[in-house]
Amino acid sequence: MKSLSILVTGGAGFVGSHLTDALVKKGHTVTIFDNLEYQVHQNRLPDYINHDAEFVFGDIRDADALSRVMSGKDVIFHQGAAVGVGQSMYQIRKYADVNTTGGANLLDIAVNNHVIRDRLQKIVVASSMSIYGEGQYSCELCGIVYPKLRSTEQLQKKHWDILCPKCNNPVSHMGTSEEKPLFPTSIYAITKRDHEEMFLVTGRTYNIPSVALRYFNIYGSRQALSNPYTGVAAIFSSRIINNASPVIYEDGHQSRDFVHVSDIVQANILAMEKSEANYEMFNVGTGVNTSVKQVAEMLIDYLKPHGSLKPVIQNQFREGDIRHCYADISKIRALLGYEPSIQFSAGISGLAEWVSSQTAVDAFETARKELESRGLTN
Numbered sequence: 001m002k003s004l005s006i007l008v009t010g011g012a013g014f015v016g017s018h019l020t021d022a023l024v025k026k027g028h029t030v031t032i033f034d035n036l037e038y039q040v041h042q043n044r045l046p047d048y049i050n051h052d053a054e055f056v057f058g059d060i061r062d063a064d065a066l067s068r069v070m071s072g073k074d075v076i077f078h079q080g081a082a083v084g085v086g087q088s089m090y091q092i093r094k095y096a097d098v099n100t101t102g103g104a105n106l107l108d109i110a111v112n113n114h115v116i117r118d119r120l121q122k123i124v125v126a127s128s129m130s131i132y133g134e135g136q137y138s139c140e141l142c143g144i145v146y147p148k149l150r151s152t153e154q155l156q157k158k159h160w161d162i163l164c165p166k167c168n169n170p171v172s173h174m175g176t177s178e179e180k181p182l183f184p185t186s187i188y189a190i191t192k193r194d195h196e197e198m199f200l201v202t203g204r205t206y207n208i209p210s211v212a213l214r215y216f217n218i219y220g221s222r223q224a225l226s227n228p229y230t231g232v233a234a235i236f237s238s239r240i241i242n243n244a245s246p247v248i249y250e251d252g253h254q255s256r257d258f259v260h261v262s263d264i265v266q267a268n269i270l271a272m273e274k275s276e277a278n279y280e281m282f283n284v285g286t287g288v289n290t291s292v293k294q295v296a297e298m299l300i301d302y303l304k305p306h307g308s309l310k311p312v313i314q315n316q317f318r319e320g321d322i323r324h325c326y327a328d329i330s331k332i333r334a335l336l337g338y339e340p341s342i343q344f345s346a347g348i349s350g351l352a353e354w355v356s357s358q359t360a361v362d363a364f365e366t367a368r369k370e371l372e373s374r375g376l377t378n
Contacts, residue, residue, distance in 0.1 A: 004121070005029045007073045008053075009060055009106070010080030012036060014223045014230075015126065015215075015264055017048055019077060022265045024052045033069045034080065035059040040224045048222055060102035067109045070116050075272055078106060078125045078199070081191070084229030085130060086318065086367065088188035090374050099191035100198075107202045120208050124271045125199040127212040127281065128192040129176070129257070133183030135325030137171040139164040145171060146181055155317045156378065160250045162323050173255070175287055175328030178214070185320035196281055209278040211271040213264075216285035216327050219344075219351055220261030225360035228367035233258065233348075235364060236296050237355040240303045242362040245312045249321065249377075252293030252313050257285035257326035260342040270336040277336055285327025286340040295348075302352030319376045 006023055010016040011032030023030045030053040036043050049055060058065035060080045070076065082088070082098040103125070110117055134147045147165045154163075164171050184190045196212040203210025219233040228235060236246040267284040271277040296311040332338040342350075371377050 003027050003029060004074040005072055006075045006077065007031050007033060007069055008077045008079060009033045011053070012046055012049055012055070013040060013079060014220075015218065015261060016077070016079040017046070017050070017222055018220070018261050019079065019265050019268050020050050020053050022269060024050050026269070030054070031056060031069055031073070033058055033060070033066070037082070039227050046222070060105060061097060063105055063109065066105060067113065070106070070109055072119065073116070074119060074121045076106070076120065076123045077268060078103065078123065078195070081126065081195075083188070085186045085188045085320070086371050086376060087229045088186050088191070089320070089376055092187050095187050095191055099188070100194040103195045103198055107198060110208065111202060111206050117206065117208065122209045122211070122272055123199060123203060124211045124213065124268055125195050127196040127214045128189065129214050129216045129283070129285070129325055129327070130186065130189035131182045131184045131193040131196065131214065132176055132180055132325055133185045133189070134162065134322045136174050136176040136180050136328070137162055137164070138174050139167065139169060139171045141169060142166045147171070148183055149185060149320070150323070152378070158315055160253070160323065173289065173324035176283070176325055177328040178281055178283060178331055185322065200279060200281065204279050209275070211277045211279070212281040213267055213271060214281060214283050215264055216257040216259050216283065218261055218264055219258055219347065221351070221354040225355065225358055226363060228363040232256070232292060233295055233299065233351060236299050237303065237351070238360040238362050239364055240299055240309060241355060241358070241360060243309070244362055245309050246296040246299070247312045247314060247364065247368070248292055248296060249314050249316055249318055251315065252296070252311065253291050254322070255289035255291045255324045255326060257288065258290055258295065258344040259285045259340065260347040262342060263340045266341065267332065267336070267338055270338055274336050280335065282332040282336070283327040283329055284332065284338070285329055286343060287327055287329045288343060289324060289326035290344050298348050299352060302349060303355060317378055318371065
């Protein structure tokens, strides 16, 4: 593929920085646009930033600054977003402003500036598995079913498992396909659905090839360990290296699909390079579910193998939490040739090695008290 001029919004962040590295390595000219959000970067340019890419400080809500960095670009990867499910439930305006309005800002420039629009070959936007809400399940009597949230009454009784929404019998979890109806259960998830739908609709309307990638639970180096609203693997890691036990809600048997950041990068590159991706949405995961309790225990084994730390099972629940959701990746395999290269059992050792070299502020208790004070945990 010929060298392209590429913009990565949020390019100083976890996924954006790894993607930038891969694009530079492939010979592309890359511009990073990032506001160095304090909660993630403490307003500092991270040491790992790729010096062969151009860095531009700016906010995606600033139309003038965004227009300048979009000028002359062949491809845009829109990774920039405010991240954090729990936090989004009490910083509603911020999340809607940064995510939904920021994405709309980018699209508004793309379609109304004809010079930019005529040059653009593709836009790839980061979506999220959170837009599904609960995952996909199978009932012996009713077939495939799509439960919504468990009732507060059920959760207060500590009955954690999902029941069939049609016959009320137990169900089995299964890989969640792109065909599942969307039921976002947080403001963050709603804004990610906004991203996906706005980018695909606008792309189709103006013949700008657009792709939405539904990321499952990402882990790997460069994740913000001091951000208590980031991914569970990073939150647990921060606790453990500070000699504190990971805290787990419900009974710990809830499961997710943990996908290595290198496979997220793989999916983004494929989405850029393959025309089969155009105007489509794809799950990006491994197709394997791992319980939250397993994650905590594995990280303790790697990071504190001779210590006495054990996960603390809260038997409490958080508003909007789901039980199981992991990816059916048959679509991205078939259309793009995506194949996860790192399973969690192997990737967690690399994560632990990187975490061991880091220092982190354990802000979990502060975040937990914040959620409790707002009635978001029970």
